[in-house]
Amino acid sequence: MHSKELEKFRKERLDEVTIDELQALMEAGELTAEQLVLMYRENISLYGQQINAVLELNPDALQTAQALDFERQMKGPRSKIHGIPVLVKDNFDTNDKMHTSAGSLALKDHYALEDAAVVKRLRGAGVIILGKTNMTEWANFMSQDMPNGYSSRGGQVKNPYGEFDVGGSSSGSAAAVAANLTVAALGTETSGSIINPAAQNSLVGIKPTVGLVSRRGIIPLSHTQDTPGPLGRTLRDAVALLEGMIGKDGGDPITVMAEPFEQYDWTRHFNENGLSGVRIGIARHLFEDDISEEMAEQFKTALQQLEKCGAVIKDQVKLGVNQEDLGFAVLLHEFKADLDDYLGKSNPHNPIRSMRDVMSFNGEHADKMLKYGQNLLEQASRLSGELTERAYEEALERNRFLAAEQGLRKNLKEAGVDVLVLPQDFGCNIAAAAGFPSITVPCSFTSEGEPFGITFTGHAFSEPKLIEYAYAFEQAAKGRHKPGFSSGS
Secondary structure, rough: OOOOOHHHHHHHHHHOOOOOHHHHHHHHOOOOHHHHHHHHHHHHHHHHHOOEEEEEOOOHHHHHHHHHHHHHHHHHHOOOOOOOOEEEOOEEOOOOOOOOOOOOHHHOOOOOOOOHHHHHHHOOOEEEEEEEEEEHHHHHHHOOOOOOOOEEEOOEOOOOOOOOOOOOOHHHHHHHHHOOOHHHHEEEOOOOOOOHHHHHHHOEEEEEEEEEEEEOOOOOOOOOEEEEEEEEEOOOHHHHOOOOOOOOOOHHHHHHHHHHOOOOOOOHHOOOOOOOOOOEEEOOHHOOOOOHHHHHHHHHHHHHHHHOOOOOOOOOOOOOOOHOOOHHHHHHHHHHHHHHHHHHOOOOOOOOOOOOHHHHHHOOOOHHHOOOOHHHHHHHHHOOOOOOOOHHHHHHHHHHHHHHHHHHHHHHHHOOOEEEEEEOOOOOHHHHHHHHEEEEEEEEEEEOOHHHHEEEEOOOOOOOHHHHHHHHHHHHHHHOOOOOOOOOO
């Protein structure tokens, strides 16, 4: 960078800086949002290609930052995230000069007609949309053979910690935050797509209760399970972004349930003693047959840390449901209906109007599009998309009953526990099918350097309690360190 002062800050202070620290610096006049954008753009240009996390940058970000700096001087900040640059997953609509493609070359020229509801809310709070992140194409629902983090438009996202799975499908958002290419980022989850990459990249990931945050304006997979959520290096950062996303949206009727949290004081749940007396359930049947021996030891150490924080562990809690009991019939049916609806209402200049159009495009450009096939698209395309099939109705009712009514509500109550804790993202599809919240927190690393995290899962709209538990653990475990490469290298 030509500015020696900025280059010194970028190399010595930018990595791992928090939103609270940035706000303090901007309020003191020691830093501007414009300078932040310049430094993150420098990071992305210098070593972003090492992880391939960022698809494109927002051409208007710099001037938006300048305007927000002027506004801060004249009127003060709009919120605690005023002037903060954020990257968003490539399935969020943005009404600007960037594309929205869900990672697919089929939509590489698609411009959204308006911002997604949460993007609009964040812009209103003073957030700068820095750019779009790579992702697993079509939110990991194109092919069962496609690796996490791969898309035809962006190629393969890499884990900044080494030759490990980067997680999916919010892969680029997670890798970019972990590698200090941005302060925080937006991801989406249908079944593990925030929780999994958060665990794999030593991040905090918050998968909110379905209904807390609007889904309107996001390329969909499943209207009963989809939800956006934040990824951050600290819980405070993730919560600051979540707070700016929450709110009722007439275009997403279930968000009427978010009204009690629109002016909520989340900071009161940053309690280092938040685990004292908390009863934690461990459902080993969800992971004991699949977890590696080393990660099992990591989890054992995490449970010991939870006990040191005052928690009471109740082992061998039975939920009465396993992940394989749920299947993905609901997702197949809803993907067909929801994607056709989204594409049919998209920009009239977009030639891709349906799932069948996507598949036709893929077939015509097979060398670029079908590296891993499209068997999930093929399965979904054979369904009517009308959601009238008996198989869909049975699967939907079964999943909601097994995951929500029986699995989490009934059995957690009968076991006498406040929260479920699991290693990494094991069991994530149960909370997803129920629409219940989860928070992943960095815990440690394996001997080879692979990140390891634990996930707190609770009842619907139990985010205040989950944040309290997660914060207490985060402060005690201090389980994160930045990747080996850095902007100072």
